Amino acid sequence: MACTRPPSAPRNAISNVNETSVFLEWIPPADTGGRKDVSYYIACKKCNSHAGVCDECGGHVRYLPRQIGLKNTSVMMVDLLAHTNYTFEIEAVNGVSDLSPGARQYVSVNVTTNQAAPSPVTNVKKGKIAKNSISLSWQEPDRPNGIILEYEIKYFEKDQETSYTIIKSKETTITAEGLKPASVYVFQIRARTAAGYGVFSRRFEFETIPVSVAASSDQSQIPIIAVSVTVGVILLAVVIGFLLSGRRCGYSKAKQDPEEEKMHFHNGHIKLPGVRTYIDPHTYEDPNQAVHEFAKEIEASCITIERVIGAGEFGEVCSGRLKLPGKRELPVAIKTLKVGYTEKQRRDFLGEASIMGQFDHPNIIHLEGVVTKSKPVMIVTEYMENGSLDTFLKKNDGQFTVIQLVGMLRGIAAGMKYLSDMGYVHRDLAARNILINSNLVCKVSDFGLSRVLEDDPEAAYTTRGGKIPIRWTAPEAIAFRKFTSASDVWSYGIVMWEVVSYGERPYWEMTNQDVIKAVEEGYRLPSPMDCPAALYQLMLDCWQKERNSRPKFDEIVSMLDKLIRNPSSLKTLVNASSRVSNLLAEHGSLGSGAYRSVGEWLEAIKMGRYTEIFMENGYSSMDAVAQVTLEDLRRLGVTLVGHQKKIMNSLQEMKVQLVNGMVPL
Ligand code: ACK
Numbered sequence: 001m002a003c004t005r006p007p008s009a010p011r012n013a014i015s016n017v018n019e020t021s022v023f024l025e026w027i028p029p030a031d032t033g034g035r036k037d038v039s040y041y042i043a044c045k046k047c048n049s050h051a052g053v054c055d056e057c058g059g060h061v062r063y064l065p066r067q068i069g070l071k072n073t074s075v076m077m078v079d080l081l082a083h084t085n086y087t088f089e090i091e092a093v094n095g096v097s098d099l100s101p102g103a104r105q106y107v108s109v110n111v112t113t114n115q116a117a118p119s120p121v122t123n124v125k126k127g128k129i130a131k132n133s134i135s136l137s138w139q140e141p142d143r144p145n146g147i148i149l150e151y152e153i154k155y156f157e158k159d160q161e162t163s164y165t166i167i168k169s170k171e172t173t174i175t176a177e178g179l180k181p182a183s184v185y186v187f188q189i190r191a192r193t194a195a196g197y198g199v200f201s202r203r204f205e206f207e208t209i210p211v212s213v214a215a216s217s218d219q220s221q222i223p224i225i226a227v228s229v230t231v232g233v234i235l236l237a238v239v240i241g242f243l244l245s246g247r248r249c250g251y252s253k254a255k256q257d258p259e260e261e262k263m264h265f266h267n268g269h270i271k272l273p274g275v276r277t278y279i280d281p282h283t284y285e286d287p288n289q290a291v292h293e294f295a296k297e298i299e300a301s302c303i304t305i306e307r308v309i310g311a312g313e314f315g316e317v318c319s320g321r322l323k324l325p326g327k328r329e330l331p332v333a334i335k336t337l338k339v340g341y342t343e344k345q346r347r348d349f350l351g352e353a354s355i356m357g358q359f360d361h362p363n364i365i366h367l368e369g370v371v372t373k374s375k376p377v378m379i380v381t382e383y384m385e386n387g388s389l390d391t392f393l394k395k396n397d398g399q400f401t402v403i404q405l406v407g408m409l410r411g412i413a414a415g416m417k418y419l420s421d422m423g424y425v426h427r428d429l430a431a432r433n434i435l436i437n438s439n440l441v442c443k444v445s446d447f448g449l450s451r452v453l454e455d456d457p458e459a460a461y462t463t464r465g466g467k468i469p470i471r472w473t474a475p476e477a478i479a480f481r482k483f484t485s486a487s488d489v490w491s492y493g494i495v496m497w498e499v500v501s502y503g504e505r506p507y508w509e510m511t512n513q514d515v516i517k518a519v520e521e522g523y524r525l526p527s528p529m530d531c532p533a534a535l536y537q538l539m540l541d542c543w544q545k546e547r548n549s550r551p552k553f554d555e556i557v558s559m560l561d562k563l564i565r566n567p568s569s570l571k572t573l574v575n576a577s578s579r580v581s582n583l584l585a586e587h588g589s590l591g592s593g594a595y596r597s598v599g600e601w602l603e604a605i606k607m608g609r610y611t612e613i614f615m616e617n618g619y620s621s622m623d624a625v626a627q628v629t630l631e632d633l634r635r636l637g638v639t640l641v642g643h644q645k646k647i648m649n650s651l652q653e654m655k656v657q658l659v660n661g662m663v664p665l
Contacts (some may be wrong), residue, residue, distance in 0.1 A: 007092040359418070
């Protein structure tokens with residue numbers, strides 16, 4: 001038998017970061033070393049981007065399914081640190097690798113993890129316990145994964161879980177008051193960062209002391225019997241009040257720390273309002289006050305403008321650098337307000353900063369601050385290297401794996417979940433309003449009030465006078481301006497379609513009126529080419545007519561997380577021949593359409609080179625062409641993906657127009 005050798009390095013490794021998890025995928029080495037026992041080993045290094053040094057990751061990182069001896073060409077690393085640079089080296093090894101003196105053959109991938117929710121609080125201690133109160137203290141979670149904004153403490157009487165109380169606190173101590181004497185209470189604590197809540201801690205049980213002990217331990221001079229009578233009377237009054245009001249649980253006005261908010265729940269019927277709610281800057285009498293409440297004033301001398309990157313409604317958008325005293329220099333995007341603005345324009349321009357400044361989430365564009373004390377007035381945000389998502393995808397048509405596309409969609413959904421939790425309705429969610437950075441992290445941008453729609457070239461006036469980006473907007477928002485998080489979910493479905501079709505224009509060149517009509521009649525966009533069935537189903541769910549039946553953003557995030565964790569679930573693609581069927585409830589005939597012959601049609605889309613092949617294979621009429629599937633195209637020798645797309649999309653477009661009676665003559 002010939003000598004064998006170690007394999008070459010794995011190829012085309014790609015990564016997908018989800019908070020503090022990283023998914024890696026690669027393809028096998030070109031050379032297996034003449035052996036069949038190739039497996040993979042993952043080396044993990046944690047790198048300091050400033051010092052340029054890397055250390056081994058240590059034992060806290062978990063590898064799914066394993067770190068050594070991987071047979072599959074993918075792996076997931078979980079429990080990484082947040083906001084940290086990692087280098088993963090994927091090495092292919094076989095039975096003779098250990099015997100070889102040669103250098104290791106690996107491919108390396110650099111990633112930066114995102115902010116994540118904190119790990120659970122593990123260490124909770126009881127403090128002072130009285131008959132009606134329990135004090136607790138705890139330590140910050142082992143992995144805060146960011147700045148802890150607050151803690152949520154949930155407690156209830158043991159075995160009475162359906163009636164619980166929630167206290168919020170910025171401190172690591174609280175006192176729960178208004179408790180029953182001699183009763184066991186169960187406490188659970190969780191921490192929140194900008195990335196959301198971590199999971200609750202395990203249950204900690206503490207018991208209030210009985211009245212008699214409390215009385216003696218307080219060295220009260222009042223006889224125990226008197227205390228008991230008083231307690232009895234109070235309890236009786238409480239019970240009567242309780243029966244009269246017909247309520248079993250209500251808002252408690254227990255004495256509390258001003259930092260704490262406290263709410264009672266019963267059977268989950270009282271909804272916890274958003275942890276923080278978005279405040280409409282319009283509610284401020286003086287808009288300047290709103291800006292300075294939510295945005296930091298930056299000295300113009302800290303900003304260096306480098307180049308113009310685009311044009312906004314109010315002036316140029318530039319890239320540049322921000323160097324605040326004592327901080328690292330940052331690349332930033334700078335939106336400027338052009339000279340000669342009116343007071344209303346200034347207010348509307350800065351309105352966006354007043355909104356953006358209220359948000360703090362890894363998938364929402366981050367506001368660094370504003371310049372209002374000198375001219376030009378500027379809004380400074382983090383810099384997103386790859387610009388707007390729609391342009392970026394068009395430029396990189398077909399270049400990403402499905403997992404990467406789902407990663408982008410997951411980010412957008414997480415940002416939207418955050419906004420909907422804050423009570424903010426975006427109204428103009430579209431790929432053109434998403435920015436993407438060099439790590440392919442997508443962030444929702446373009447915030448505003450009426451302005452948002454005024455400066456969107458896609459927005460059109462409706463018969464009722466509003467300006468709406470029709471193709472992205474839910475029917476109820478178009479018809480009677482019912483803009484809600486559910487209408488944002490509809491728009492999210494359109495963004496999913498834009499992403500999977502690499503920036504294709506929704507409904508192609510159909511007119512707005514035809515889009516409204518088709519959607520009203522129950523037609524929906526067909527699946528993009530090569531779209532996983534699970535993703536198209538999610539799009540259709542987002543486009544349910546009944547808005548309450550659409551999924552919520554948290555459900556969308558969980559669904560996408562599941563797909564990312566189980567990539568094989570993305571392997572089933574929408575059947576090519578059924579792609580257009582839901583737009584084509586009643587098939588018309590393409591024969592009566594815009595083109596008189598197959599040749600004319602193929603010439604029109606610059607695919608004339610295939611005319612002969614089509615004719616020779618029986619696709620000699622437009623009606624026959626209507627049945628062509630992607631598999632047929634491949635069989636006919638149309639192997640270039642770009643050509644396949646051109647032909648399939650043109651067919652779809654003709655069918656869509658047909659459905660709406662809009663075939664151009
Ligand atoms: O597609 P683009 O390059 O990305 O062109 C538009 C242009 O400015 C006008 O909006 C780009 N842009 C806007 N905000 C940012 C940002 N924070 N980082 C990078 N580019 C941005 C956008």
